Amino acid sequence: MEKKVKRKVRIKWGVLLIFVLCFAFFVFSVFYILKAPIHNIYVQGNHYLSDQEIIDLGKIEKYPSFLLTSAKSIESKILKSSYVISVSVQKRFWGQVLIEVVEARPLFIDLDGNLILSNHEIVQNRKNITVAKLVNQTPDVKLDALIQELSELNPSILEKISEIEYRPTEKDQDRFGLFMDDGNLAYVTLTKFSRMNYYLEVSEQVKCQRGIFNFDSGNHFTIKENIC
Numbered sequence: 722m723e724k725k726v727k728r729k730v731r732i733k734w735g736v737l738l739i740f741v742l743c744f745a746f747f748v749f750s751v752f753y754i755l756k757a758p759i760h761n762i763y764v765q766g767n768h769y770l771s772d773q774e775i776i777d778l779g780k781i782e783k784y785p786s787f788l789l790t791s792a793k794s795i796e797s798k799i800l801k802s803s804y805v806i807s808v809s810v811q812k813r814f815w816g817q818v819l820i821e822v823v824e825a826r827p828l829f830i831d832l833d834g835n836l837i838l839s840n841h842e843i844v845q846n847r848k849n850i851t852v853a854k855l856v857n858q859t860p861d862v863k864l865d866a867l868i869q870e871l872s873e874l875n876p877s878i879l880e881k882i883s884e885i886e887y888r889p890t891e892k893d894q895d896r897f898g899l900f901m902d903d904g905n906l907a908y909v910t911l912t913k914f915s916r917m918n919y920y921l922e923v924s925e926q927v928k929c930q931r932g933i934f935n936f937d938s939g940n941h942f943t944i945k946e947n948i949c
Contacts, residue, residue, distance in 0.1 A: 756786055757786065757787055757788070757816060758784040758785060758786060758787060758816065759781060759784045759785065759786075759787045759790065759816050759817075759818050760784070760787070760815060760816030760817065761815075761816065761817045761818070762776055762781065762784075762817075762818045762820065763817070763818070763819045763820065764776070764820045764821075764822070765819070765820070765821045765822070766821050766822045766823055766824070767822050767824060768824055769804055769824055769827065769848065769850065770802065770804050770805070770822070770824065775799060775820060775822060776820075778798055778799045778801065778802055778805075779795040779796075779798050779799050779810075779820065780795070780798055781795060781818065787812065787816045787818075792810040792811065792812055792818075793810075795810045795818070795820070796808050796809070796810050799820070799822065803825070803838060803840075803842035803843075803844045804824050804825055804838065804842075804844070805822055805823070805824060805825070806823045806824065806825050806840055807822070807823045808820065808821065808822045808823070809821045825838035825839045825840040825842060826838065826839040826872060826876070826879075827839075827850045827852050828852060828853075828868060828871045828872060828879070829852050829853040829854060829855050829871065829882075829885055830846060830852060830853070830854045830855065831843070831855050832855060832856075832857075832858070834846065836850060836852070837855075837868060839868065839871070839872035840872075841865070841868055852879075852880075853879075853882040853883055853884060853885050853899075854883070854884050854885070855884075855885045855886075855887075856884050856885065856886050857886055857887055858887070859887040860887075863887060863894075863895065863911070866895070866911045867885070867897065867911065870911055870914035870915075871914075873914075873915070874914070874917055874918065875917075875918045877921065878917055878918060878920050878921065881901050881902050881903065881920070881921075882899050882900070882901060882902070883900050883901065883902045884899075884900040885897060885898070885899055885900075886898040886900070888908070893910050893937060895910045895911035895912060896908060896909070896910050896937050897909055897910070897911070899917070901920070901924075903924060903931075904931040904946075905924060905931055905932060905933070905934060906932075906933045906934070907920065907933070907934040907936055908933065908934065908935050908936060908937045908938075909936040909937050910936075910937040913936060913937060916936040916940065917936060920934070923940070923942070927942055927944070928949075929947060929948060929949030930942075930944045930945075930946065930947055930948065930949075931944075931945055931946040931947075931948060932944040932945040932946065933945065
């Protein structure tokens with residue numbers, strides 16, 4: 722029988738060292754990329770919430786990992802705010818995050834001093850936002866309809882309303898009185914609320930008088946005072 726010859730295996734230490742170094746570099750690179758933080762955050766579309774408030778809502782104020790933080794998770798957190806109707810988060814190159822929000826509009830302050838938003842949410846007016854005040858009790862069903870109509874009103878008209886009063890009549894249970902900041906009073910019914918969008922035009926025609934606009938029954942104006 723032939724004798725078995727034992728062969729010595731020579732370890733190529735140079736090749737092994739290169740392999741270990743490459744593997745370590747690969748692991749380090751992956752770890753670095755995964756841990757690389759968000760570098761820049763841009764917020765658009767916000768008027769009532771500050772950039773920082775939105776960033777805090779999204780839980781990215783400490784600039785966490787760009788790759789490990791999903792856009793969907795940021796969106797779901799920001800949507801918890803009563804002010805936010807919708808939000809879109811985009812992740813871009815070089816660690817950039819773009820947040821676009823659509824906010825609810827503050828419409829009026831209720832009898833308890835709370836702020837009523839266009840999405841029917843009720844929040845405390847901690848931001849001291851100046852809007853119209855509701856001055857009397859209003860049935861819930863009428864209040865819901867009023868919120869809907871005010872949310873569709875031109876913002877430039879909405880900001881001119883200082884007080885809102887529910888003033889129903891026997892014939893019209895949907896009637897409201899809107900006290901304007903120019904001293905006029907406008908009566909309007911819920912089914913004809915869109916007429917208020919022409920308020921700036923019609924009030925300009927009677928700028929030397931103060932009185933009552935009857936948008937609830939026709940469009941006539943009753944003069945109460947001459948100021949010119």
